[in-house]
Every structure is written in C-alpha cells, then in structure tokens.
Amino acid sequence: MSAVVYGVGTTKFGRQPGRSGSSLGQEAILEALGDAGVDSVDAVYAGTVFGAPGTAQRALQDAGITAVPVLTFENACATSSTAFHEARHAVMSGRYERVLCLGIETMTSSFDGPITPEVTDSEGRAGLALPGVYALVASRYAYLHGLDTKALAQLAVKNRRHGSFNPRAQHGKEVTLEEVLASRMVADPLTLYQCCDISDAATAAVVGVPRGNDRDVRIAGSALRSGRLWDHRSTQPWGYELMGEVAAAAWEDAGIGPEEIDLFEVHDAFTIGELTATEALGLTAPGGGADLVLSGHTALGGRQPVNPSGGLLSRGHPLGATGLAQIAEAVWQLRGDAGGRQVEGARVAAVETMGGGTAGIDGNGCVVVVLGG
C-alpha cells in the first residue's frame, strides 16, 4: 500500500508570544483538515520539542479530534518530519487509513537568541550553541574545499528573495549581499542574516491511503536515521555523512535520483547548512555548492530551486513545526499553488530536515522525503 498527502495547513510564522501552542495548532489542524476534505482521522502523529506534555492534545480537543491514538514525537529539528515519515509507514502497513500529522512550537517567549545548549551535552559544556556548531561546519568545509564567503552570503540573498514571495514567512523582506555581509557577526563566518530566527508556529498534514483525488500528492519515498558519534577521524563536516546516507536511502526508496527532482526544501538553519546539504544530497560534487548558488541553478527560475519557500532563513525555525512546513511547501509547489514563488512544471520535490547537534553525536536524526512523481 502506498500513501499520499490529502492536505496541509500552517499558521503564519513569526513572533507570536500572545498565542498559545494550542491556538496555533488548532489553526493548522483546521486548515489541513479542510484542505484534505476530511473531518476525522484514525490517529494523530504529533511533534513538539519544547512543548509541555499535552501540547498536541490541547490543540486537538478544540478541533474535535479525540478518542483516537495520539503519539507525540521529539526528534530535535526533524521532529515533525519524523512524525510524517512514521505516519506514512503507518498508512503503508495498513494500520491506519488516514493520519493527521501535527507540529507545534512556541519559542519566542522562552528563548532570547539561540537555543541554550544543555550542560549535559559535550557541546553545552563547551559553550557551543548551534551557531557555533555550524560555524565549525563552515571551518571544516573551508579546509576541505575552500569557502567563498560571498557565495555563502549570496545563498542568504537567494533564500530571502524567495521568502519575499511567501506570505507566511517570518522575514518577508529581501536583503542585499552587502546587508548580509555587513550584518552582525554571530559565529565566524556566519553573520546574522545567515542564521535562521526562532519562531512560533504550527503545521499540519493529513496522510492517507490513495483515494483517486487529483489534488492528493504521492509520497514516493522517505528515510530516517539517527547519527553516529562525532568521530575525530571523519574528514567531513558535522552531519554531512548522515545526510548523504539518509538521502541515498530515500532516493532508493523512491526509485529516482537527485537529478530528477525539480525542487528541494532543505535545512538551511544556517547558510552553510544548505551549502553542505546540496552536496550531501547529490545535486553537485563535494565542493560544488557555491557554484550552484552563483550560477543560479538553485534559485527560482534555475534548474533546481532550493528552498523556494525562502527556507528557514526566511520562514523562521519553530523546531517541532519546521519539517511539516517544508512538506507543506512541497505540496503547494506540486499542486501549482505556490503563487509568486511557483517552480514552473514542478513534478517531484524533496525535503531534507536535519535534527540536532547536541548529544555529542552526528545529529540526532535526519529525515529525507520525496513527494510527487
């Protein structure tokens, strides 16, 4: 049995400290159910990273979804991609006919700046917040391949331009190359505009068995794996090998290669994250990421747009809600509903979400999903 997406829904992303997770969640749920044309589901696969116990249930009760199994997953940044991947498997195995996926995160009332790492992490004890982890990725990348910091900044310009066409994005204004380079240095070489923002949002999708509806979007493949130890013997930047392995598993599951994919939503929590993702996913050879940006290959209008939504750099990054936001963008693109940021003729899309960076391991987990085809 295969599985399809019936519908998706998201709130606007941004600083919304006055809204509770349940209020945001309810809005996303109702849009997804309406988009799917259903008013009940067999189970709910929810996700939140920092939400209190019952966060999903609070959102569900007012939306009228009760008395079904509700699972809540946590997998760092890949939390709601994980819920989606698991929902797909639940439908494929014949366990459920349709599953509501839900991501909820409210961060702006809890954090002031980057997420505080745990003192129980080796990174936390070293004072290494996530901007620092990604700066080390950039340093290693520079050692291996050289790093064109202007190309890296240009990547932020590209994604913020895409985001200017996305009415749900937290940061909907374009920025210039000069502005990106001149913005405050957060963790060398990553300036402020190369770092995603914390955010408040909820996202949802309904996954079900094929029902012969033309608007439904096929889930062609997906893979999930968790990381290995930091290994000082590895020559690669943090996360690179994990992303590559998970992508290879997803391409095999879908029976296609990255060259056949029309657009990608990838985890650009920091600019260097997208640069390494495009290489790990096989859009180009190692070291070729900057050229993809400079040539326009990954920009709207290019051969393979990456983050047409504007990515995390524009949309903001409410951890447990991000994966389903990427899925929602892919669904809108494949239906031709993406407005000013539409990728013309999009038939196949891929989503990559990288979770973690804590725990001294090579990522808590990575999820890659292929939609359409």
Added chain:
Amino acid sequence: MSAVVYGVGTTKFGRQPGRSGSSLGQEAILEALGDAGVDSVDAVYAGTVFGAPGTAQRALQDAGITAVPVLTFENACATSSTAFHEARHAVMSGRYERVLCLGIETMTSSFDGPITPEVTDSEGRAGLALPGVYALVASRYAYLHGLDTKALAQLAVKNRRHGSFNPRAQHGKEVTLEEVLASRMVADPLTLYQCCDISDAATAAVVGVPRGNDRDVRIAGSALRSGRLWDHRSTQPWGYELMGEVAAAAWEDAGIGPEEIDLFEVHDAFTIGELTATEALGLTAPGGGADLVLSGHTALGGRQPVNPSGGLLSRGHPLGATGLAQIAEAVWQLRGDAGGRQVEGARVAAVETMGGGTAGIDGNGCVVVVLGG
C-alpha cells in the same frame, strides 16, 4: 507476525540527582541487551517526558547503539508503554526484526513535590496539580459507590508490602495501616503514603520477532488510545471510561478476558488510581474495588495479585520510565524470576498505564498490554 520480549533491564529507582539520564539509560540498555542476548537492534523507540532533546541519543551512544532510526515519544505517564506498544507494531508489521525500547526520566533535581501543572492547562490555571485531580476522582467515586478510606489505605499497605520484596524499589520499607492513615494529608482523602514519589530511573526492553527461545515472553495483545474532553455529563471518575475502553480493546486483541490474567501491574500513582483501574479493567464490578483489597484477592498469595512489584507507590514514578518498569516486572514474573514477590504459576500478565490529566481531557492516553499465555 507476532512479537515477543527478548529481554528487559532497569536501574534502581530513587533519588539519584547525581546521575545523568544518559548514565541511567546506558545501565538499563546494557542490562536489557544482555538479558536479550543481542548486541544490535534495527531501531530504538525511546521515551522521556521532561528530558531534553537528545536524551535517548546520549544514552545510546556509549552503549554503542548508533546509525539506526531513533524515535522519542512523549505521552505523559504512558510514555514508555507507548514506545513499547509502537515497537510491537513495528515488529508485527515486518518493518523491523528487533527494536530496543527505552524510558528515561530524571525528576528529583527539577521538582520539589508534585509536578507543576502548566498554566496553559485548565487544571493548571485552577491550581489543580495531579494529587488534586486524583482526589476529585476519589470524591466522585465516593459519591457513586461510597468510599472506605481504610480499604484505600490498606491498598497502600499491600503495595508497600509487595515493594519490600523489590530490591529496585525507591521505597522498600513496609508501612502499617495506622502509618498510612496518620501520614500528612496531601489532597483529601489521599494521605502522603497514598501518593507515589517522583523518581530518577531508566528502563529498557528488547522486542523482536519470535526466535524459539524459551525465555522470550509473548506479547499477546496491546492497545493505546487518547482521551476525550472532560465532560460534565459523564457520571464516571476521570479516566475511568478511557481505561475501560483501552482494556476492552487489549483483551479483544489478546483473545482473553481479565479473569484469565494471573497478575496485573496498574497505574497506582495514587491509591484511588489502582482502585478504579481494577474496576475499569474488569476484575470486579463497579464499586467492588475495595473488596478486592480487603479480601486479599489482589495481594501476593491472592487469586490475582495487583502490583506485585509494589507499584508506583513503592517503586516511585519517573514518568517516562514507568511503563517499561511495569513491563519488566511482568516479564520477570512470567519467567519465574521475581524472587520474594513471585506470583506462583504466573502464565499471563497485564500492564495498564494511564497518562496525563493535563490538557482538560480525559487523560492524554492510556495503554494496556497483555503478556504471556
């Protein structure tokens, strides 16, 4: 395909603020893998309620379990029962051959007394912590059936006596009826010794396909459901209807009735919780719970011992670790390895875990599992 338990492991339960979740988790994992006689698994289904992102991964890395899918579930008190139920389904569907289940919770360094309810809950806004929720259960029960407060206290005496035979329990000393009744009133009619303690612990189990090993324990059935709205029109105590529905689904899945089950591990977070559970699970008619205690039916040596481990009242209640602690006890009992608390001739055991009480709903979720047979 059916699924069996290959092995289980738990730390000691108690106030262990000097030990990290990863240290506790590693100990439980290594015992479970050793007990199972395996050194690798296909996936990890973990659970924690209050643990930070990466809690499971931190425990796994030193145990050498990496590069596999790691899912972390949160379902309030039913967190690791949920992980176990899901792992069973993953094995049954043929997705994985063996799955490590893991529960980790460290509470004593975060809480001083009962769990603080969230202000986003209706209960939290009303200042209704969980002892209060269960006191309301007792009040409703008293209205419906009358409540013998001595029988309720006797239930604590029974479970603490069972716990005196459990070397891993947080509270291993017996208490007298007089001590229970004279202990500090927490939420009328629940005195201190009728309330479980917060705790630090980790628990683990390996679930896999049948392999013809006599020590493996069959998972005969399981069910999971989440609650409905508090409904002022319901005549029943909070959680009662949900427990009954989930138990009925589990008995049907296992093809047996409660009268055929030799022992039960149920969610005695408060004495009244066990009393209502024995009725909701069908050991007796509504209102008959006190007689089960007074007659010795549910004591060690009786016809159907309930909480031979000593239950949450003796063992302590590290939220995300509790479900697998109940499972571990059932496995030890069915193997005849339960020492001084062994239920003679035990062939079939059932576990019930009730999660939640927040979120204005009838429990976040309830899980019932049947083992053996």
